Amino acid sequence: MKRNFLLLWLISFPFCGGGFSTAQNDTSRIRVSVVLVQLNVAVTDGKGNYVSGLGPEDFSITEDKIPEKAATFEEGNEPTRRLIDVPPSSGHSSVQNVVSKPGDDQAKMPDLWASGANVFILFDTSNYMYRGFVFAQDSIADFIRSLEGVSKVALYSYSRDLSRVSSLTSDRSQVLRGVRNTVAGDDAALYNSLLLTVKDAARLTGKKAIVVFSNGPDNASLVPPEDVAELAQSTGTIIYMISTQQAEDEPVSTAVFERMSKVTGGKAYFSKSWRDEKQAFSSIRDDLAHLYTLSYYPQPNPNRGWRTITVKLVGKNLQKYHIRTRDGYRLLQQTQAADNLPLPGPDAVSQ
Secondary structure, eight states: OHHHHHHHHHHHSOOOTTSBOEEOSSTTOEEOOOOOEEEEEEEEOTTSOBOOOOOGGGEEEEETTEEEOEEEEEETTSOOEEOSOOOGGGOSOOOBTOOOOTTOSSOOOOOTTOOOEEEEEEEEOSGGGTTTHHHHHHHHHHHHHHOOSEEEEEEEEESSSEEEEEEEESOHHHHHHHHHHOOOOSSOOHHHHHHHHHHHHHTSOSEEEEEEEESSOOOSOSSOHHHHHHHHHHTTOEEEEEEEHHHHTSHHHHHHHHHHHHHTTOOEEEESSHHHHHHHHHHHHHHHHHOEEEEEOOOOOOOOSEEEEEEEEOSGGGTTSEEEOOOEEEOOOOOOOOTTOOOOOSSEEOO
């Protein structure tokens, strides 16, 4: 039942590797033609400090052990460098996670080379939050005010349903008003809501991240967390998890949160106090500001399923550093329409 639920959602929104795809006339029918895979890479030393000043020549990328050549490169919030053009042999235009309008013969290249990230904040407003609701609102508001080098921010909240409190916008005051307008709800359907948030983020070009604040385990979802994590990996979406000690007391939730964030290139934080919570938000802000972003056009590869990505540093003097990024994606070719599954409305999505 859980697997079927997720497959229905995947059919309703085709995607490919966090990269570029072309569209047919029917917007619900997408056929993948060429992919630009994007990687967000954190490089740290043995003490956890970020390593800056690296260039594209310092990174080695392989996909299923096939060497790949970087097409674009960006460090932190600096402008993106375009290293190579669209491969002329592809014969197709390339659009990252963008669905063309009916009648478009070719989709236009998006502004991939604009710097900055798009950040979705997913706020737990379930009954787990009753005791510390105001403190959580304060922490999230401080995080939003502190974001630099981020293009746009969205605020979503969840209990049993997902609520799109503030759509993606560059207007920080609008998002802050949304934080204050959130109210506590009932059960927590975290994985259902996270799946829908990943779907929204998957439509965007460039760097995108979801910051989840959860005060407890999931007790109402139909979607298994493993499938949500795979969808985030395959769409190039980073997931950061911030949770309180209440969730950490449940070993299953702890393991799931750590695994989900790790495989997408993010991190999980377990806060024992509201001070720790604010420090976690600060750490995420710093992480986003120090990520290297590389992309590449995959070489011919007969594998039509899960593709394993390996990123390494080149040179003996760089081997002492550590790399964190996603480890692969699933290439899907979508040829079936889903006319009976419209995209979610702007306010709430029920189970």
